[in-house]
Amino acid sequence: MKTIRLLFFIIMLVLMPVVFYMALVWVPPAMGLGEASRILYFHVPVAWSSVLAFIMSGYYSIRYLSGNDRRHELFAYNAAYMGLVYSVLTVITGSIWAHISWNMYWNWDPRETSAVILLLIYVAYFSLYSSLQNRETRGRISAVYLIIAAVVMPFFVFIIPRIYMSLHPDVVFNTAKKSGLELSMKITLIASMAAFTMLYFFILGLMNRTSVLKKIVEEKQNDD
Amino acid sequence: MMTEVLIALAVIWAGIAFLLFRIDRKLTALEKRINE
Amino acid sequence: MENRIIKNLRKDFLVEFRNRSAVNISFAFAGITTLSVSLATGGIRLQPDIQSIILWIIVFFSGMSGLAHIFIREEEEKTSLFLSLHSTPEEIYISKLIFNIAFFLVICFAVTPLFVFFLQALPVHLIFFILTVAAGSIAIASVSTILGAIVSKAGNSGTLFTVIAFPLMLPVLWISIGLTTSCFDPSVQPDCRGLLFLLAFSGVIISASYLSFRFVWTE
Numbered sequence: 001m002k003t004i005r006l007l008f009f010i011i012m013l014v015l016m017p018v019v020f021y022m023a024l025v026w027v028p029p030a031m032g033l034g035e036a037s038r039i040l041y042f043h044v045p046v047a048w049s050s051v052l053a054f055i056m057s058g059y060y061s062i063r064y065l066s067g068n069d070r071r072h073e074l075f076a077y078n079a080a081y082m083g084l085v086y087s088v089l090t091v092i093t094g095s096i097w098a099h100i101s102w103n104m105y106w107n108w109d110p111r112e113t114s115a116v117i118l119l120l121i122y123v124a125y126f127s128l129y130s131s132l133q134n135r136e137t138r139g140r141i142s143a144v145y146l147i148i149a150a151v152v153m154p155f156f157v158f159i160i161p162r163i164y165m166s167l168h169p170d171v172v173f174n175t176a177k178k179s180g181l182e183l184s185m186k187i188t189l190i191a192s193m194a195a196f197t198m199l200y201f202f203i204l205g206l207m208n209r210t211s212v213l214k215k216i217v218e219e220k221q222n223d224d
Numbered sequence: 225m226m227t228e229v230l231i232a233l234a235v236i237w238a239g240i241a242f243l244l245f246r247i248d249r250k251l252t253a254l255e256k257r258i259n260e
Numbered sequence: 261m262e263n264r265i266i267k268n269l270r271k272d273f274l275v276e277f278r279n280r281s282a283v284n285i286s287f288a289f290a291g292i293t294t295l296s297v298s299l300a301t302g303g304i305r306l307q308p309d310i311q312s313i314i315l316w317i318i319v320f321f322s323g324m325s326g327l328a329h330i331f332i333r334e335e336e337e338k339t340s341l342f343l344s345l346h347s348t349p350e351e352i353y354i355s356k357l358i359f360n361i362a363f364f365l366v367i368c369f370a371v372t373p374l375f376v377f378f379l380q381a382l383p384v385h386l387i388f389f390i391l392t393v394a395a396g397s398i399a400i401a402s403v404s405t406i407l408g409a410i411v412s413k414a415g416n417s418g419t420l421f422t423v424i425a426f427p428l429m430l431p432v433l434w435i436s437i438g439l440t441t442s443c444f445d446p447s448v449q450p451d452c453r454g455l456l457f458l459l460a461f462s463g464v465i466i467s468a469s470y471l472s473f474r475f476v477w478t479e
Binding site: 114118120121123127132141143144147148151152160 | 413420423426428457467468473475
């Protein structure tokens with residue numbers, strides 16, 4: 001393994017258990033919510049990872065359209081795939097938290113609804129991708145869709161929750177740091193976000209390398 | 225009880241990290257073979 | 261460039277005018293729905309939120325029956341290749357977009373008085389109401405233009421258009437319905453943030469579509 005990747009891996013390897021310890025033991029329980037608030041340190045990073053994934057898919061789509069390197073189409077697909085998985089996790093952890101806080105799993109709260117809409121946008125991407133089976137233009141058309149999705153995403157993640165008052169505790173997860181979190185909570189949250197972001201990029205790297213190898217194998221088979 | 229939970233989580237994470245490491249090793253080996 | 265855009269627009273308007281099926285279907289739908297709701301409620305004035313939901317359902321579906329039409333007609337009548345020869349993709353996009361917006365606005369401003377009249381839904385904040393209907397229409401039209409183009413290049417499936425358009429239309433409708441509800445409510449001061457959201461949303465989608473339309477259109 002290359003040195004940088006190894007270093008990255010070791011940091012991630014060590015950081016995640018540290019984050020578990022910090023989130024589950026070290027951090028004092030939040031006022032009002034008690035011990036259940038610890039889910040915050042996992043829900044927020046997962047939500048952030050899904051936003052990151054969608055930004056990455058938009059980035060790879062733009063690079064694909066401007067460069068015509070076929071690999072970037074695959075990378076965009078992988079990034080969107082992970083984005084979808086993380087969105088599902090966000091909705092699930094969010095509804096667990098909702099059940100703990102307000103005794104209802106789902107509320108059609110503006111923020112929850114935005115999360116679901118984001119999920120549906122990416123499900124639509126996969127429908128589009130599979131309905132364009134094997135056409136030459138598949139990469140380009142789905143890349144355009146991903147760019148539009150990535151561009152529209154900030155509206156759902158950042159803007160809608162500010163327009164409508166929401167039950168969601170800290171309306172936008174970015175401002176969670178400002179609404180009265182103690183220092184230890186901030187540190188835990190940042191550490192957790194760092195760990196999950198590293199995990200995201202590591203897995204994305206693995207998926208991308210696999211896709212490249214798969215493509216090489218397919219091309220060899222086509223040549224034979 | 226919390227110690228048990230933490231140990232369990234740490235073990236699970238070690239397992240996941242080990243699997244990721246193995247995948248990476250296999251991918252690197254394949255890439256080396258293809259580049260020859 | 262402007263000349264070609266205007267020529268494309270004129271062509272679209274003429275074709276649509278001669279074969280008035282899309283506009284007719286839209287008006288028929290709007291008329292029938294409004295009249296049915298009015299008949300069913302027996303003239304009782306409904307609550308503001310139900311009134312606004314009905315308005316947007318009518319507007320949305322009247323528009324939908326005509327919008328995807330635009331690109332699909334090009335593909336079906338095989339005129340898309342000719343169009344590509346004649347104008348650059350950006351010009352095509354702008355002319356289609358303007359046509360869609362115009363089409364949708366026409367439907368809206370024909371449907372809305374019908375709706376106000378038959379459902380006795382007098383908007384208290386009139387200017388805000390007009391702005392909301394216009395902003396919502398523009399947003400729906402801009403989403404439909406690019407998605408209609410994508411779907412027409414992807415084989416024209418109607419279900420595909422539904423699947424793709426639904427998650428982008430839902431928030432537009434959601435916010436528009438919320439805004440129009442506050443238009444009918446005398447106690448609530450109209451809140452411009454939703455309006456800005458709709459306009460910003462349209463702007464962002466139009467910019468992104470303008471820049472990437474080329475990749476959808478050219479084979």
